[in-house]
Amino acid sequence: MTWKHLCAAAKLEEGEPLGFKLGEQRVALYKVGDEVFATDDVCSHAFALLSSGFLEGHVIECPLHGAMFDVRSGKCRSSTYKDITTFPVEIRDGEVYVRLDGGPALEAAGGSAVDLKP
């Protein structure tokens, strides 16, 4: 289990999800109140980045077709589509880390994340 560093917590703004790439794994970060959540950045329905979606409360809406997921549980609101993976988040010294428990490929993924937003 490796914690991967993504960014400074101060970079996250309420209602402004951020997308990252750790090797092949895309991760989206969401700030809701004082908490930060992380999920797979790719919608379970069709290829679209949830980090470009609309976050309202704990619900992220996929920008393409409107599928909605709870960022805490990854649960699809309508159950029509599969749930998305969530990742544990830890904030240490003002920096955001996520834990990817997706097997050796992810463990071996590059140590630093690529921030997909300018």
Next chain:
Amino acid sequence: MSGLVVIGASYAGIQAALAARDAGYAEPVTVVADETSLPYQRPPLSKEFLLDQASAENLVLRDEAFFASKRIELLLGHRVVAIDRHAGRLALADGSVLDFDRLVIATGSRARRICVSGAELDGVCYLRSIADAVELKARLGRANEIVIIGGGFIGLEVASSAVKLGKQVTVIEAAPRLLERAVSPGISRFLLDVHARAGVTVRLGAAISAIIGDRGRVAAVELNSGIRLDADLVVVGIGGIANDELASAAGLTCTNGIVVDEHGRTARADIYAAGDCANHYSRFAEGWIRLESVQHAEDQGRAAGLAIADRHEPYDSVRRFWSDQHDVKLQIVGHAGRRGRTVIRGSIEAGRFSVFSYRQERLVAVDSINNSADQMVSRRLIAAGISPTPGQVEDSSFDLRSLLKSAKAVA
């Protein structure tokens, strides 16, 4: 066995079953459908499926194990032939019966058939179901000259897939512009240009007088103007018709679809309808409307399912729709109706823009090209009845989301 029975296993039907179950409905739930496939995604049928980028298995929404985990029984490959609403009983085509306490009719819609001479020829295709798509895909592989009748969503999506497969494609549209009833004129012009650049020939204001055959197979399409277009495959996409005959025969009120209230209820308290087959009053459309879209089917199906579980959350969503053509993502939110002023946000040249449509001073619809951010905020603005000024819309540095925040602050 009674409980809840849902007729139809597409978006509206499975959403009604799932919403009822998830909201605590404890009785048996059965979904009966004439199609034999597990519930599947329909939008990719005209795109990824035809292009071999998605198989039938890829399109399955949820598998048997998922439905079993929800204690929802799928009775696939069974056609309902009659509803006895007094007895609370369905008659199935194989002679068996199915009793219900609550019924959701989610029978969808079917493709409108073209009425011209030659319509019955081999090589005249329609697209609605996976079975249609399997056939169309096989025929597309063998065809060279394809004529598509109807410049609506299905026609234009099939056109973009067919041209990508290297086929010669002509789209015939009776109206003076593409998607006339669905999008603003600016979007129609943009899409016409996109199709032309991709190599699709579009003939606007053209009507079909006949489909010409040769030994029982399609050979050409003849237009009213007398022009004859050679064709070895004709795809017809001229709209849909509600599958409301079962409901109508059972004495339920049907006017272009089964008439329902904001909970998907018919006049019979225990019978609901949702999706393509239903007609409801929409405050956004300011009238009664029958819609064919994933979002509508899901949201109305959900409202019906919740009501069945005694959770009454009215269906009050702003209509949303999407269509992928060539490299363009078109998204629509709201109901323009008779449009007044339209305002452009973004850059048409760059292929990323939105058309905001107003009725009087009120924002009623937004059509976007490759700009889902505008769509997501617009849906919320329309739902909340907030209309940005044309000046705010035109100024791309103005954050439309700030209007939502300030509205919340006032509330």
